[in-house]
Amino acid sequence: MTDRIRPGGVWVYCEQSGPAVRPVSLELLGQAARLAGRMGRAVTAVLIGGDVKGLAARLAAYGADIALCVQDDALAFPDELRYADELAALAAAYRPDALLLGATAFGRSLAPRLAARLGTGLTADCTALEIDPESGLLLQTRPAFGGNLMATIVCPAGRPQMATVRPRVFAAPRPDASRACEVIVGRPVSRESPVELIERIASDSELGIGEADVLVSVGQGIGGAANIELAEALARRLHGALSASRPMVDSGLVPYARQVGQTGKTVAPRLYIALGISGAVQHMAGVAARTIAAVNTDPDAPIFRYAHYAVRCDCGAFLREMLEKLN
Amino acid sequence: MNICVCVKQVPASNETRLDPVTHTIIREGAEGILNPFDAFAVEEAVRLKARFGGRVTALSMGIPAAEAMLRRVIAVGADDAVLLTDRAFAGSDTLATARVLARAVGKLGLPDLILCGRMATDGDTAQVGPMLAENLGLPHVSDVAAVESLEDGALTVRRLTDDGYARVRVRLPALLTVLREINVPRLPSIEGVLRGEAAGIAVWDHDSVAMPPEQAGLAGSATRVVRTVRPDLSVKTVAIEGTPAEQAAALIDCLRAEKLIGTEEQP
Numbered sequence: 274m275t276d277r278i279r280p281g282g283v284w285v286y287c288e289q290s291g292p293a294v295r296p297v298s299l300e301l302l303g304q305a306a307r308l309a310g311r312m313g314r315a316v317t318a319v320l321i322g323g324d325v326k327g328l329a330a331r332l333a334a335y336g337a338d339i340a341l342c343v344q345d346d347a348l349a350f351p352d353e354l355r356y357a358d359e360l361a362a363l364a365a366a367y368r369p370d371a372l373l374l375g376a377t378a379f380g381r382s383l384a385p386r387l388a389a390r391l392g393t394g395l396t397a398d399c400t401a402l403e404i405d406p407e408s409g410l411l412l413q414t415r416p417a418f419g420g421n422l423m424a425t426i427v428c429p430a431g432r433p434q435m436a437t438v439r440p441r442v443f444a445a446p447r448p449d450a451s452r453a454c455e456v457i458v459g460r461p462v463s464r465e466s467p468v469e470l471i472e473r474i475a476s477d478s479e480l481g482i483g484e485a486d487v488l489v490s491v492g493q494g495i496g497g498a499a500n501i502e503l504a505e506a507l508a509r510r511l512h513g514a515l516s517a518s519r520p521m522v523d524s525g526l527v528p529y530a531r532q533v534g535q536t537g538k539t540v541a542p543r544l545y546i547a548l549g550i551s552g553a554v555q556h557m558a559g560v561a562a563r564t565i566a567a568v569n570t571d572p573d574a575p576i577f578r579y580a581h582y583a584v585r586c587d588c589g590a591f592l593r594e595m596l597e598k599l600n
Numbered sequence: 601m602n603i604c605v606c607v608k609q610v611p612a613s614n615e616t617r618l619d620p621v622t623h624t625i626i627r628e629g630a631e632g633i634l635n636p637f638d639a640f641a642v643e644e645a646v647r648l649k650a651r652f653g654g655r656v657t658a659l660s661m662g663i664p665a666a667e668a669m670l671r672r673v674i675a676v677g678a679d680d681a682v683l684l685t686d687r688a689f690a691g692s693d694t695l696a697t698a699r700v701l702a703r704a705v706g707k708l709g710l711p712d713l714i715l716c717g718r719m720a721t722d723g724d725t726a727q728v729g730p731m732l733a734e735n736l737g738l739p740h741v742s743d744v745a746a747v748e749s750l751e752d753g754a755l756t757v758r759r760l761t762d763d764g765y766a767r768v769r770v771r772l773p774a775l776l777t778v779l780r781e782i783n784v785p786r787l788p789s790i791e792g793v794l795r796g797e798a799a800g801i802a803v804w805d806h807d808s809v810a811m812p813p814e815q816a817g818l819a820g821s822a823t824r825v826v827r828t829v830r831p832d833l834s835v836k837t838v839a840i841e842g843t844p845a846e847q848a849a850a851l852i853d854c855l856r857a858e859k860l861i862g863t864e865e866q867p
Contacts, residue, residue, distance in 0.1 A: 290763065353730065354739055377762045382742040385727035389698060389734035394822030397725040412826070418722070424623065425827040467739040467771035471756065474765040481762065487861065511861050529745075529781045530760065535721060536636065536780050544860040558724075564860055565835075566851060582854060583839045584847050594848035 282314035284341075284369040284433065286360065287332060288351070288380060289322055296445060296484070297375030299335045301438060303446035304402055305373060306336035308411070311404040314370065317341050318454070321359050323349030326456060333454035335446055340454050341367070345461040350470050351379045357387045358463035364391060366459075369433040371411050373402075376437035377483075384437050393431030398539070399438050400561075410434065419535060419558035440483055441541040442561070480514040482531055487513025488542045488562070490533060493520045494549025494569055496589050501526060503592035504548055510599050516540065518556050534559040548588045552576025601654040601750070601772075602711040605645040606701060606732070607638040607673055609666040610722040622818060623825035624691045625722060627663050634669050637717030640778050643785040644747065645715050646677030652750055655679045657708060661689055661700055667801050675788035675796035682708065686805040691818035694723070698731030700816050703809035705736060713755070714775040718743060726777065733775035740775040741768055745782055 283305040287298035298318075305316045318337035320328055322344060329340035343359045360383075364372070372387075374380040376398050388395035400423075401414035410427045411434040417424045428434040482488060489508040491501055501515075508515045517527035519534055533540050534556040545562035552567070552575035560579070567580035568591050577583045584591060609632040617626040634642075645656045658673040660666050661684040670681035684704055692700065705714065714733070719726035726742070733740035743760040750756075754771045760779060770776075788796070806813050814820060840850045855861045 295762075353742075357734070378743055378760060379762060381726050382730055382740070385694065385698075385725075385730035386734045386740070388727070388822075389695060389731040392695070392822070394693065394695060395725075395727060396823060397723075397727060416831075417724070417828075420833065421830065422618075423829045423831050424825050425829075426823050426825050428823050431822040467774070468741060469769045471767040471769055473761070473763070474758075474767065475763060483762070529779075530764075535724075544855065564855075564858065566855070577837060579833070579835060580837055581835055582851055583837050584851060585839075585841075586844050586847050590844040591848055594845045595852070598845075598848055598852055 281368060281370045282317055283309040283312070284317045284319055284372045285337070286372065286374045286380070287318045287320050287328070288375055288377060289320075289325070289328070294328055294331065295375060295377065295440070297377060297438070297440040299445040300441070300443045301373045301375060302332060302336040304438070304443050306446065308371065308402060308404055312370065312409065315339055317367070317369065319360065319363060321348055321356050326458065329454060329456045333452045334448035334450050336452075337454045340456045341459060342456060343459040343461050348461060348463070351383075352466045352468055353379075353383045353386050354466045354468065355463035356383055357390055359459070359461065360387050361390045362462045363459055364433060372433040372435045374435070374437045376439045380437055384435060388435050391431070391433070393433060393435055394428030395435040395437070396426045396428075397437050399436045400442050402436065402438070411436070419554050439539060439541060439561070482514050482516045482533065482538055482540050485514035485540075485542050487511040487544045487546070488516045488533070488540055489513055489546045489548065490516040490518065490550060491521055491527065491548050492518040492550030494551070494571070494588060495521070496549065496587065498526060500589045500592060503589065503596065507546070507592060507595055507599075510596065513542070513544070518550050547576050547580070548592070550576050552579060601648060601652040601713055603645045603648060603654060603656045603713045603715060604705055604708060604711040605638075605641050605656060605658050605673075605678065605715045606728070607642065607658055607660045607669065607717075608635045608720045609633065609660065609662045609669045610635045610720055618828060622691055623828050624818070628665075632665060632669065634672065635717055635720045635722075637719055637721070637780065639717075639785040640780055640782050641715040641717045642673050642676060642678065643783045644778050647783060648713070648747060649677070654712065657682065657711070659701065659704055659708070660684065661692070661697060664803075667803070670801050671796035671799060672788065673796075674799045675792035676786055677792070680802070681799065682802040682804060684804050684809065686816075688806045688811075688813035688817050691821065692816055693821035693823045694725055694727035694731055695822045696816050696820040698728050698735050699820065700809065700811055701728070701732050702735035703811050704804065705732070707804075707809050710736065710773055712772045714738070714773075716775065716777045718777050718779055729775060729777040736775070738773055738775050739770055740777070741770050742777040744776045744778045747776070747782075
C-alpha cells in the first residue's frame with residue numbers, strides 16, 4: 274500500500290457531524306474510488322478535527338487508500354479559515370489531481386474559500402463526475418437554471434480540480450471491513466481565526482430534510498394547520514421528515530429550515546410525497562427525488578408533470594386514509 | 601459602520617439563452633432583475649446603517665443595463681453604487697468574478713462589512729462571497745440568519761448550519777452572506793426612487809480597477825463549460841384513481857413494491 278502514497282490522486286474532504294463522518298463523505302469516497310481507478314491513482318480521505326485518527330479505519334472500508342489526518346484541539350469545530358489553511362497546506366505538499374467535498378452548508382462555505390486560496394476552479398453541486406478518456410480531466414456535470422440545463426464543466430489548468438456534491442446524489446459504496454489504509458498524520462498549521470463559535474443551537478431534534486429518505490412535503494393546497502399535523506404524523510410513520518414549499522414558510526406555518534426549493538434547500542430523498550404543492554419551477558429546482566408522489570385536487574397542477582404517482586384527491590382525506598392503513 | 605453590498609443582475613426567467621460557443625449566458629436583451637437573494641443583503645445593509653451609522657455602497661459587475669438595477673438599490677437606501685462593466689469581464693467564472701470584485705473593493709477602500717446574498721439564482725453556486733472574502737484576506741460567515749449585536753469591533757451573528765443554527769462572533773472587517781429569513785426587504789419610497797434616478801452611478805472598467813484583462817472574463821476563468829444538454833425531465837406518471845381510501849391503499853402498494861416505504865415488520 275505504501276508505494277501508492279505519492280503526489281496526486283483523488284481526495285475527499287471527509288466532513289464530520291459530531292464524532293461521526295457525514296454520510297455524504299462516504300458517498301464521495303465511492304465516487305473517488307471509481308474515478309481514481311480510471312486514473313490509476315489512489316484515493317485519499319482528508320480528516321480535520323479535534324480527534325479524527327480513529328475514523329480512518331471506517332474510511333478505508335469505504336474506499337480510502339490513504340487517510341490524511343490533521344488533528345488539534347483548535348480544530349475541534351468547523352472553521353472555514355482554519356480548515357482552509359490546513360487543506361491548502363496539504364494540497365501544496367501532496368498536489369492532488371482532484372478534491373471532492375460534500376455540498377453541505379459548511380462544505381459550500383469552505384470550498385470556495387479554499388479554491389480562491391489555491392487559485393483553482395470549483396464546480397458546485399455536481400450530479401455526475403467522470404474522467405474524460407482523452408484529456409484525463411474531471412468532467413463535472415451540474416444542473417443550471419433550475420434544472421432546465423445540465424452543464425459539463427472542466428478545470429483545464431488549475432489543480433486540484435475541485436467539486437462539491439450534494440448529499441445523497443450518489444449512493445455510499447458497500448463497506449469492505451477487510452480494507453485497510455495508510456494513515457498519515459499532518460502537522461496543524463492554521464492560525465487563530467477571527468471567527469469564534471459562541472454556541473450551537475440544534476434546530477429540532479428531528480431528522481433534517483437533507484438527510485431524510487422520505488419527505489412528506491406540504492404546500493398551499495394542504496388545507497389548514499390540522500392537515501399539516503397529519504402530514505407530520507405520516508412523515509414520522511414513514512421514518513421521514515416534514516418539509517414545505519415557500520408559501521407555507523412565508524405564512525409562518527413551517528420553519529424556514531424545512532423549506533424546499535430555490536430559496537430553501539435542495540433535497541434528494543428516495544421518496545417525495547408532495548401534498549397540495551402546485552409544483553412551481555422554483556420549488557421543483559430544489560427537488561432531486563428518485564420518486565415523487567403528488568397529491569392535489571387540481572388536475573392541471575404542474576406537479577403532476579414531475580410526479581411518478583399522481584393522486585387527484587383532497588389532502589386531508591388522503592392523509593387520514595394513509596395513516597389509518599399504515600397504523 | 602461602512603458597508604459594501606454586492607449585488608448581481610440575473611435573468612428574470614430560467615428560460616435563458618446561452619452562447620453556443622462559450623456556453624455562457626447571453627445577458628444582453630434578456631429581462632434582468634436584482635438577484636432575489638441580494639435584496640436581503642441590501643435591506644440588511646440599510647438596517648445596519650440605521651443601527652450603527654456609516655455609508656452603504658452597492659457594488660455590481662454586469663452589463664451596462666445593470667445600472668438601472670443599481671438605481672433601484674439606491675432607491676431603497678444605498679448611498680452610492682459602482683458598476684463594473686467591461687467586455688473583458690464577460691464570461692467570468694466565480695473565481696474571476698471574485699478577483700474583479702476584490703479589486704473594486706480595494707479601490708473603494710476596505711469597508712467594515714461586506715454583505716452578499718446567499719447565492720445568485722442564475723448560477724446557484726454560493727461561491728463568490730467566500731471567494732471575495734478570501735481574496736481580501738477577510739473572514740466570512742455564510743448563511744447568516746440574524747445580525748444580533750456589535751461589540752468591540754466584532755459582530756455576533758446567527759448562521760444556519762447543517763445541524764441547526766450556530767451563534768458566532770466575527771471580528772470586523774468581515775464578509776457575510778445572508779439568508780432570506782434575515783429580514784423583509786422594504787419597498788422604495790417615492791423620494792427614494794427620485795434619489796435613485798438622480799444618483800450618479802460610478803462605471804468602472806478593467807483599467808479603473810487595474811485589472812489585467814487576461815485575469816478576468818473567460819480568459820481569467822479556471823473553469824470552462826464544455827457541454828450543455830437540456831435534460832429530458834418528463835417522467836412516466838401513474839395516475840391513481842378511486843375513492844381516497846382506494847387511492848391511499850393503491851399508493852401504499854406501489855411504494856411498498858418499489859421498497860420506498862417499509863412493510864409493517866420494518867422499523
